[in-house]
Amino acid sequence: MKTLLCLLLSTGLALAEEWKSADLRPMMGPGEGFQSTTLVTAGYAFIWLLVLAFVTSVWLRSRRIDRELRALEESIADPSRVER
Secondary structure, three states, X not given: OHHHHHHHHHXXXXXXXXXXXXXXXXXXXXXXXXXXXXXXXXXXXHHHHHHHHHHHHHHHHHHXXXXXXXXXXXXXXXXXXXXX
16 A cells, blocks of 8 residues: 555656646636646546545445454354344
């Protein structure tokens, strides 16, 4: 998990440096709208937050399934513990 986090962080930092040097201009006239770098950064941040939320939800569900499986294995090993 730490390796994945370091990889994502280093990729993000590299992209940030690349965006700083890019010649990106506003899509509208001067003083109107947002800078394209702001929109791109916000878009990437939103997508990564969605990916993080998805991975977290899958991780939490797998932990719950592991607990249920462990309880099932224990009940099979000791039939006197079966819940009714």
